[in-house]
Structures are given as structure tokens and as C-alpha cells.
Amino acid sequence: MLFALGVFAFYGLLGSGFDHQVINLWGFRSDGFVNLFGLGAFALGYAAIAGTKGAGMFGAKDLRLGPCNVYAKTELQPLQTGTVSNLSASLTGTVAVAPDSNGTTSTMTGTTTTFTTDLVVGQMILIGTTNQAKVTKITSATVATLDRVLTVTAGATIKKALTTVTGTTTTFLTTLKVGRGITFDGLTFGEITAIASNPSLTIANPSVVLDSTAYRSFNAILIGGTDATTVKFSVKKAELKKSQYGESAANRVVTGAECSIEVGMVESSLQRLEATLQGLATKTDGSGNYTGYGLGMALGEADSDIKYQITLVRIKGGIESSDPLDTIHFPECAPQTDAEFKYDASSQLSVKTMFNVYRSEVNTYNGLELFGYAGDLLT
Helix, strand or coil: CCCCCCCCCCCCCCCCCCCCCCCCCEEEECCEEEECCCCCCCCCCCCECCCECCECHHHCCCCCCCCEEEEEEEEECCCCCCEEEEECCCCCCEEEEEECCCCCCEEEEEECCCHHHHCCCCCEEEECCCEEEEEEEECCCCEEEECCCCCEEEEECEEEEEEEEEEECCCHHHHCCCCCEEECCCCCCEEEEEEEECCEEEECCCCCCCEEECCEEEEEEECCCEEEEEEEEEEEEEEECCHHHCCCCCEEEEEEEEEEEEEEECCCCHHHHHHHCCCEEEEECCCCCEEEEEECCCCCCCHHHCCEEEEEEEEECCEECCCHHHEEEEEEEEEECCCCCCCCCCCCCCEEEEEEECCCCCCEECCEECCCEECCCCC
């Protein structure tokens, strides 16, 4: 088991001088401490993860850089009527998959396969009937790298995700919108670029496997390029004393915990700032084009009225990972505006914004109210 959440206050503070989105996270295991993942200078102590053989948060157990994408206002809608599919027929040949020594990726080896013509980097595939992964590198017609740790015995067939999604008894025209995502579980999704009819739509990239499954609408705002993303977590404790110990603490008891996310945005469009800065007012015309903006304050506005979900997705090989452990959800976040806009001749404009993360009364595990979670913890 990875974590005894809330009981262990792990908090390894590691170098604040990183220029990359690196989080060094430490968790306690039965076999000792293992490094978990990188996003900034502080350890994240409350993220609940279903661990697998030492693979840590974002899979980075070897002190490597771990950049991520940040999504704000992620909303997963209820299941819709009908089923959807975007899979090809079985591709030529069969495959076997074995984990790589880095503990985060796998190598897929084919027999009479044609990977160089059948697959593209960033494409999701279905191996056999249950294993999904994203292709991060194509070395040859018979060798490719996948974005997660998998073991599949030789002889498995593969199907690839396509950009055309076909529905059965679906109502795409009324339940979906261009610009939003289509997904089953919210872990991977395809951005809708066109809706031709109730049973047919197109997604931007083959980034999701839909294998005759139910579907949901998925909405989120990608924060875009960042210079750093930092997750902070701290556990508050009160000292308990007794005279036999003098002025030293005889014990300590947990009295609270705080979690926050800090993001430095380097592609700060008005749409992104509107989603992340409290106090930003904007005006648009009938076509949705911005015509004005300003900064202000709503006295008395409570965080409970403006909370939304923040999602972090690890980048592997230049593309987003499809491994469920590489997607971390923080369901209840509220912006804490303390922004600084610096304009000069030599500095890149970076807008710093922070989110207060609150414990969720809905998302619990073993009686613990979670700040954030990944994988199948809540399944």
C-alpha cells in the first residue's frame, strides 16, 4: 500500500530552483521511501494513489523531469444514451508487450506487423480486449514504445483509435458540442471538431479508445504553456506537553491540513485568465469575441461559490500520458488571486496564479476526505 493518508505527513522539501514542472513527491511504503513525482519544489502529501510495484505518482520513480498539462474547470457530464466506437479492424500481425527498465513505459514488439504505416505517435490503441495505451515512439515496423507499464503475452491483436466516432442510438446533435470532449471515464478524451449527424462526429486526434461504450461530454480549459506548476501540501499539528518533558513536546496531534496549486502561465489568453483569476471581468460580443476586460473585487464572495476541479496530466515523450496514475484530479479548487504582470524589454510575461484546494466531502477513501486522487482509488 502506498499511503496511510493524513497519518503520514510527508513533506520532503526539495530544491526550489527548478525551471521545469518537476514535483518531488515522497510516499512511505512497506519497503521504504520511494521518490514519486515532480511538479515544483514541494512534496504533495495527501494525493491518494493506487500504487503498483513502486511506480509512483506520474510514474516518475527515478528523479526524472515530469512536466504536465493543467486543466481548469474540468467537468465530466453524466452518461448519455447509446454507445460509441472509433476503433479500426484488427491491424496486421500480432504483438507482445513488456515493461521497460525505466518503470514508466513499455516496448511493444510485433510479429509481421507494419507499425510505421499503421500507427502514428500520440495514437491510442487497444491491445487484446482490455489493455489500452498511447504510442509515444515508433522505432520500426515491429517495435514501438507505449506510455505505460504493460505486460501482454505474444499473440495479442491490436486495434487503433480513429478520428471518426460512430454512434448507435446516439443523439450527438443535442448532447455534444464542438470544442468539448467525448470520453467514457474522463481519463482520456477526444476534442470534438465536427458533428455531422446524431450517429457521426469527428475528433481532432485519435487520443481516446471508444470500444462500443457509453459516452459522456467532457469540458475543460487547457491552461496552456506554463513555466512551472507547484503542488504544496502541509499538515498542521499542535503540541501536547506534560511536565515530565519540560518545554519539549511529548506528542503532537493533527489539527488540520492545507493544499494549494501554483501555476505560472506563459500563454495567458483572456479565456484562460477568466478561468483562473478571481476578480477578472470580461465582456464579449454575440460571437463570443472579447471586447473588454477589467480587474475588480466582489466583496464577500465565498470560495464555496466558485470552486471547480483542477486536473493535472503528465506529459511523456512530448504527449499526454494515458496511464490513469498520470492524471491527478483535485475536485474542489478556488482561485486565490495574487497575480503579477511584469512588462519590460527582456522578461517573458508569466502570470502567476494560485488555487486553494479543499478536502472533498464526496470523494473519500477509507474514511478520509481527499484533496486529490488518481487512478482507480474511487472506483
